[in-house]
Amino acid sequence: MEIKLVKNILQANEVIAAQNKELFAQKGVYVINLMGGAGAGKTTLLERTIERLKGKRRMAVIEGDIATSRDAERIAAHQIPAVQINTGGECHLDGNMVRTGLEQLNFDGIDLLVVENVGNLVCPAEFNIGEDAKAMVCSVAEGDDKPLKYPLMFQVSSVLLLNKIDLLPHVAFDVERFRADALKVNPRLEIMPVSCTTGEGLDAWLRWLEERSGIKGA
Amino acid sequence: MHELGIAQSLLEIVEQEARPYEGARVRRIVLRIGKLSTVVPDALRFAFDAITRGGMAEGAALEIEEVPLSIRCHQCEEAFIVEDPFMICPRCGAADVEMISGRELEIRSMEICDGD
Numbered sequence: 001m002e003i004k005l006v007k008n009i010l011q012a013n014e015v016i017a018a019q020n021k022e023l024f025a026q027k028g029v030y031v032i033n034l035m036g037g038a039g040a041g042k043t044t045l046l047e048r049t050i051e052r053l054k055g056k057r058r059m060a061v062i063e064g065d066i067a068t069s070r071d072a073e074r075i076a077a078h079q080i081p082a083v084q085i086n087t088g089g090e091c092h093l094d095g096n097m098v099r100t101g102l103e104q105l106n107f108d109g110i111d112l113l114v115v116e117n118v119g120n121l122v123c124p125a126e127f128n129i130g131e132d133a134k135a136m137v138c139s140v141a142e143g144d145d146k147p148l149k150y151p152l153m154f155q156v157s158s159v160l161l162l163n164k165i166d167l168l169p170h171v172a173f174d175v176e177r178f179r180a181d182a183l184k185v186n187p188r189l190e191i192m193p194v195s196c197t198t199g200e201g202l203d204a205w206l207r208w209l210e211e212r213s214g215i216k217g218a
Numbered sequence: 219m220h221e222l223g224i225a226q227s228l229l230e231i232v233e234q235e236a237r238p239y240e241g242a243r244v245r246r247i248v249l250r251i252g253k254l255s256t257v258v259p260d261a262l263r264f265a266f267d268a269i270t271r272g273g274m275a276e277g278a279a280l281e282i283e284e285v286p287l288s289i290r291c292h293q294c295e296e297a298f299i300v301e302d303p304f305m306i307c308p309r310c311g312a313a314d315v316e317m318i319s320g321r322e323l324e325i326r327s328m329e330i331c332d333g334d
Binding site: 001002003004005006007008009010011012013090091122123125126148151152155183184185186187188 | 220223224227228230231235236249254255256302303304305306313315317321323324325326327328329330331
């Protein structure tokens with residue numbers, strides 16, 4: 001006999017992501033899922049963000065890595081609540097792993113939670129964690145062909161930080177071609193060229209975050 | 219992508235659906251996988267075969283329908299199947315489009331029969 005279903009195979013994750021989202025709404029926390037390839041500059045961007053938002057927004061961070069707690073230690077050095085999730089081999093965070101991380105966080109008074117995903121341009125795009133928006137970091141040192149090679153990640157992201165623009169004189173990266181390809185894949189993608197080393201362009205990112213993270217809470 | 223984890227999620231759904239039918243064996247499972255999904259059908263079959271050995275779904279055929287990427291243009295008010303992952307209308311060039319298909323990772327149906 002045939003059993004008709006029509007069920008998302010990843011439905012179990014969607015259920016948990018929705019529960020996470022509900023918790024975030026109750027606590028008035030705006031949540032970003034920060035994605036990007038390994039070495040694109042996600043953690044450094046977070047550090048610059050924390051420094052500049054000090055006094056304006058209260059932040060917490062969940063770090064996802066296969067191994068080590070280096071990233072959480074870097075964040076904790078800024079006196080920000082930080083939880084490290086070690087996936088042990090899983091190449092992305094999912095709703096359940098983030099839920100486990102949430103159990104170790106005190107949300108009282110937090111405006112903005114950034115979940116830094118595992119460095120990976122493929123899998124994180126498929127797994128919702130209950131976030132309000134996905135942001136991705138791509139650096140000029142990674143080649144300008146990434147939008148066509150990894151379209152799903154570009155499509156699910158609301159904002160893209162094109163990092164390390166201070167290196168442009170030294171790399172063969174065509175910014176206009178990259179921008180054109182990225183906008184073909186996602187016409188609504190907000191692209192922000194930045195340098196976490198010089199600070200150039202970060203104001204636009206901080207404004208973007210401030211506009212969104214001040215609204216939810218009391 | 220890591221099809222093993224996907225295969226496990228799939229097996230959990232299959233076993234849950236077949237549970238009311240005691241002694242049943244799963245013969246066939248029909249899936250739809252969208253073109254933009256990062257799951258590779260052959261890799262999924264391989265992983266599924268590996269984890270169903272000795273169980274109620276051992277030997278079950280995975281029929282996978284690959285769903286093309288299609289978009290609807292709100293200017294032309296028409297839908298198009300597209301080859302490239304561009305959210306741009308192939309006719310009028312407008313970016314005012316929505317994706318209709320292409321991200322599916324779903325189980326459509328399964329066929330079970332009485333156990334031996």
